[in-house]
Amino acid sequence: MTEFNFPKDFLWGTATSSYQIEGAWQADGKGESIWDRFSHTKGKIQDGTNGDNACDHYNRCPQDIELMQKLGINAYRFSLSWPRILPQGRGQINQAGLDFYSRLVDGLLAAGIKPNLTLYHWDLPQVLQDQGGWPQRDIVDAFLEYTEVVARALGDRVKMWSTFNEPFVSAFLGYWWGEHAPGITDRNQAFAVAHHHLLAHGKAVPIIRANSPGADVGIVLNLGPQMAATDSEADRDAARRADGLVNRWFLDSLAGRGYPADLVAEGGVELPFMQDGDMQTIAEPIDFLGINYYTRRLFHSSDNDEMAEQKVAGAEYTEMGWEVYPQGLYATLARVHFAYDFPALYVTENGAAFADIVDVNGRIHDARRAAYLQNHFVAAQDAINAGVPLKGYYVWSFMDNFEWAYGFSKRFGLVYIDYKTQKRTLKDSALWYQGFIIDNK
Numbered sequence: 526m527t528e529f530n531f532p533k534d535f536l537w538g539t540a541t542s543s544y545q546i547e548g549a550w551q552a553d554g555k556g557e558s559i560w561d562r563f564s565h566t567k568g569k570i571q572d573g574t575n576g577d578n579a580c581d582h583y584n585r586c587p588q589d590i591e592l593m594q595k596l597g598i599n600a601y602r603f604s605l606s607w608p609r610i611l612p613q614g615r616g617q618i619n620q621a622g623l624d625f626y627s628r629l630v631d632g633l634l635a636a637g638i639k640p641n642l643t644l645y646h647w648d649l650p651q652v653l654q655d656q657g658g659w660p661q662r663d664i665v666d667a668f669l670e671y672t673e674v675v676a677r678a679l680g681d682r683v684k685m686w687s688t689f690n691e692p693f694v695s696a697f698l699g700y701w702w703g704e705h706a707p708g709i710t711d712r713n714q715a716f717a718v719a720h721h722h723l724l725a726h727g728k729a730v731p732i733i734r735a736n737s738p739g740a741d742v743g744i745v746l747n748l749g750p751q752m753a754a755t756d757s758e759a760d761r762d763a764a765r766r767a768d769g770l771v772n773r774w775f776l777d778s779l780a781g782r783g784y785p786a787d788l789v790a791e792g793g794v795e796l797p798f799m800q801d802g803d804m805q806t807i808a809e810p811i812d813f814l815g816i817n818y819y820t821r822r823l824f825h826s827s828d829n830d831e832m833a834e835q836k837v838a839g840a841e842y843t844e845m846g847w848e849v850y851p852q853g854l855y856a857t858l859a860r861v862h863f864a865y866d867f868p869a870l871y872v873t874e875n876g877a878a879f880a881d882i883v884d885v886n887g888r889i890h891d892a893r894r895a896a897y898l899q900n901h902f903v904a905a906q907d908a909i910n911a912g913v914p915l916k917g918y919y920v921w922s923f924m925d926n927f928e929w930a931y932g933f934s935k936r937f938g939l940v941y942i943d944y945k946t947q948k949r950t951l952k953d954s955a956l957w958y959q960g961f962i963i964d965n966k
Contacts, residue, residue, distance in 0.1 A: 527903045527906050527907055527910075528906075529902065529903075529906055529964075529965055530906065531905075531906065531909070531965050532909075532916075533966070534916075535916065535917060535918070535965070536599060536600040536639065536871070536916060536917025536918070536919075537597075537598055537599055537600065537917070537918060537958075537961075537962045537965070538598045538599065538600030538601055538602055538638075538639075538641065538917060538918070538919040538920070539593070539596070539598055539601060539602070539919055539920045539921070539922065539923035539939060540601075540602035540603070540641075540873060540874050540919040540920070540921050540922060540923065541582075541601075541602070541603050541604070541922055541923050541924070541926065542603070542604040542643070542646035542647070542648075542690065542926075543603070543604045543605055543606040543609070543646060543648060544558065544560045544576050544579070544606065544646070544647065544648045544927065545576065545579060545580075545922075545926035545927045545928070545929070546579050546580040546582040546923075546924065546926045546927075547576075547579060547580075547581075547582045547583045547606060547609075548576065548577060548578040548579040548580065548581045548582065548583055548584070549578075549581070549583035549584060550576065550577045550578075552583060553619070553621035553622065553625075554612060554619040554621050554622065555606065555608055555609040555612060555619065555622055556608035556609070556611070556612025556613060556614075556619075556650050556651070556652065557608060557650070557651040557652070558606065558607070558608045558648035558649060558650060558651055558706075559647075559648065559649045559650075559651055559654050559658075559699075559706040559707045560576060560647065560648050560706045561575075561576070561577075561648075561651065562651050562654075562706065562707070563705070563706030563707060563708055564576055564577075564706075564927075566708070569708060569930065570930055570931075570932045571930060571931050571932055571934060572931070572932035572933060572934045573932065574927070574932040574933050575927075575932075576927040578944075579926060579927045580924055580925070580926055580927075580942050580944075580947065581947050583625065585947065586625070586628065586629055586632065587632060588949070589923075589924070589949070590629075590632045590633060590636050590638070591636075592923075592924075592940060592949060592951070593633075593636065593638055593923065594636040594637070594638065595951070595959075596939070596951070596955055596958065596959050596962075597958075597959045597962040597963060598638060598962065599637065599638060599639060599962075600638060600639040600640075600641055600685075600917060600919065601633055601638050601639070601640060601641065601923070602641040602642075602643065602687075602873060602874075602919045603629070603640070603641070603642065603643065604642070604643035604644070604645070604646035604648075604690060605626055605642065605643070605644060605675060606622070606648050607644075607645065607648060607649060607650050607671055608648065608649075608650040608651070608652075609622035609625070610622045610623050610626075610671065610674060610675065611650065611670075611671055611674065612650070612652075613650065613652050614649075614650035614652050614653035614656075614667050614671075615653075615667050615670050615671075618674055623674070623675075623678050626675075626678075626679065627678060627679065630642075630679055630682050630683055631682070634682060639684075639685060640682070640683045640684075640685065641685040641686075641687065641873075641919070642675075642679065642683045642685065642686050642687070643686075643687040643688075643689075643690050643745065644668075644671070644672060644675065644686070644687070644688050644689070644729070645668070645688065645689045645690065645695075645722075646690040647690070647694075647695050647699070647705070647706065648706075649706075649707075653667055654707050658707065658718075659695075659696070659700070659717070659718040659721050659722065660700070660711075660714040660717040660718055660721070661721075662721060662724075662798060664721060664725075665721055665724055665725045665728060668725040668729065669725065669728055669729060669732060672688075672729040672732050672733065673732055673736070676732055676733050676735075676736035676737055677736050679737075680733070680736035680737030680738075680740065681737070683737060683740070684737065684739060684740045684741065685740065685741050686733050686737065686740055686741070686742045686743070687742075687743055687744055687745045687815055687873070688725070688726040688729045688730065688733075688742070688743075688744050689722050689725075689726050689744050689745065690745045690817075690873075691745060691746065691747040691817060692718075692719055692722035692723060692726075692744075692746070692775060693719070693746065693747055693770075693771055693774070693775060694747060695718065695722060696715050696716070696718040696719035696722060697715050697719070697770070699715075699718070700714045700715040700718045701714075701715035704930055705929060705930060713795055716794055716795070716796070716798075717798045719774065719775075720796070720798050720799065720803070721798070723775070723778055723779070723807045724803055724806060724807060726744050726807065726809075727806035727807040727808065727809040728806060728809075730742050730809045730810075730811065731809070741812040741813055741869075742811060742812050742813075743811045743812055743813035743814055743815055743867075743871075744779065744811060744814065744815065745814075745815030745816070745817060745873045745874075746772075746775050746776070746814065746815070746816060746817065747771070747817040747818075747819075747874075748771070748772050748776075748816050748817070748818060748857050748861065749771070749772075749818055749819065749820060749821050749822065749853055749857055750768075750821040750822070750850075750853045750856050750857065751764050751765075751767035751768040751771055751772065751821070751822050751824065752764050752821055752822070752823050752824070753823070753824060753825075754823045754824060754825040754835035755825065757825075757826075759825075759826035760824060760825045760826055762826065763824040763825065763826040764823075764824045765787070766788065766791070767822065767824055769785045769787060769788035770788065773785045773788070774788065776861065776864075776865055778804065778807050778808065779807060779808060779811070779814070779865075780808065780865045780867075781804070781805075781808035783804050784796070784804075811867065811868075812868055812869065813867065813868060813869040813870065813871055813916070814861065814865075814867040814869075814870055814871075815870075815871045815872075815873030815874075816857060816858065816861065816870060816871065816872055816873060817872075817873055817874035817875070817921070818853065818854045818857055818872060818874070818875050818901075819845075819847050819874075819875065819876075819877075820843075820847035820848050820849070820850055820853065821848060821850045821853040822834050823835040823836075823837065836848075843877045843878050843879060843897075844877075844878040844879055844880060844935050844936075845877075845878050845931075845935060847877075849877070849897060849900075851897075851900040851901045851903065851904045852904060853904075854872070854875065854901050854904040854905065854908070855904040855905075855907050855908050855911075858870060858872075858904075858905070858908040858913045858915060859908055859911055859913060862908075862912070862913045862914065868914070869914050869915075869916045870913060870914055870915050870916065871915070871916055871917045871918070871919070872901075872905060872915065872917070872918045872919060873919050874919060874921040874922075875898075875901050875918070875919075875920060875921060876894070876897070876898070876920050876921035876922060876937050877893070877894055877897045877898075877937065878928070878935040878936055878937050879891055879893045879894050879897075879936070880936075881936055881941060881952060883941075887950060888950075888953070889941040889950055889951075889952035889953060890952075890953050891952045891953055891954045892953065892954075894939075894952070894954040895953060895954040895957040895958075898920060898954065898957070898958065898961075899957075899961075902918070902961070905918055920939060920958065921937055922937040922938050922939070923938065923939060923940060924938040924939065924940035924941075924942050924949065925937065925938035925940065925941060925942040926938065926942070938952070939951070939952055939954055939955035939958060940952065940955060
């Protein structure tokens with residue numbers, strides 16, 4: 526049995542994103558985002574809902590910070606809504622939106638909680654999408670303008686910055702498979718988006734450093750083992766291609782190795798959007814890499830050579846249909862460290878959607894979530910013992926929220942949200958996490 530011995534300065538936190546919790550989608554001058562448009566389009570969200578009100582965090586921020594303080598976390602990862610700050614994507618600043626985030630940061634600091642700010646968690650201003658969006662190279666300049674505005678306003682107080690959250694999901698689910706906003710299904714556009722995300726990241730890092738001296742700056746990737754279901758050559762090849770797309774496309778480029786040659790050569794990937802110097806810009810040194818880990822995937826190669834995911838008989842699965850596989854977290858952390866050697870690593874998201882049980886007294890029972898977290902904390906401790914420079918762990922999510930294309934049907938939160946009344950209730954898993962943090966200080 527692993528004994529927990531996390532470093533005394535380890536960050537124990539939770540994470541959220543702006544569109545998933547804030548609500549107030551038209552309040553105080555905020556502009557429309559691609560997720561506002563997407564969720565208002567019939568048939569796009571499984572339960573027919575949208576994030577117009579979400580968790581009403583925009584109006585209940587002080588209450589939520591009090592809950593964080595009660596939980597005992599010392600770090601909180603959140604994202605900013607670009608159109609809340611720049612309603613037209615560029616140009617005129619909406620001071621009310623910027624002031625909201627300034628109050629959030631001040632409230633966190635007053636509560637002894639370190640702010641970890643993510644600039645882009647998928648809610649692009651719709652006006653920029655109408656002008657071509659992420660497939661167009663000139664959007665990089667728009668992102669840099671947004672970065673400058675935010676870094677100047679908050680750089681004196683925020684000392685941990687992530688440029689992008691999960692560029693894989695934003696690019697490929699949003700522009701290739703069409704499951705996320707803006708709902709486009711164009712493979713070539715998706716690769717252009719992924720490239721422009723990474724290019725914008727590389728160019729934004731020096732801007733943040735200039736406006737926030739001493740800050741740690743990084744990027745957050747969703748990573749996990751992409752494994753063959755059998756030892757057949759076809760299955761191993763399918764897993765290799767999946768690994769190239771999910772993991773190596775982003776890790777290799779950030780580490781200065783360019784895009785995976787096997788994926789480019791075999792996958793027919795066209796790269797007309799690349800220009801001289803781009804890969805050097807993308808490989809701008811970072812202070813940390815954030816890793817969002819949820820599960821592994823097993824692949825077998827079907828008759829038509831499409832990659833198909835394989836389920837595991839007898840395995841535990843979450844409400845999202847994801848296998849509970851904590852050893853994959855250890856494998857991912859070890860691989861990233863020993864193969865790429867970034868200065869520091871953080872688990873920036875990890876958690877599970879399970880059905881909560883509400884008893885007659887209003888208490889929320891979710892023993893499976895607490896067990897899930899404990900087993901993944903064991904994997905994190907094992908990674909530290911193996912020499913991985915893991916510096917913090919953010920549980921997804923602080924509270925139940927709008928789970929993208931699933932709407933409100935999947936609950937990841939440590940805090941239960943009654944969406945009709947907006948009442949917040951700490952679940953059993955939150956109380957367990959609270960105790961774990963106390964025991965590991």
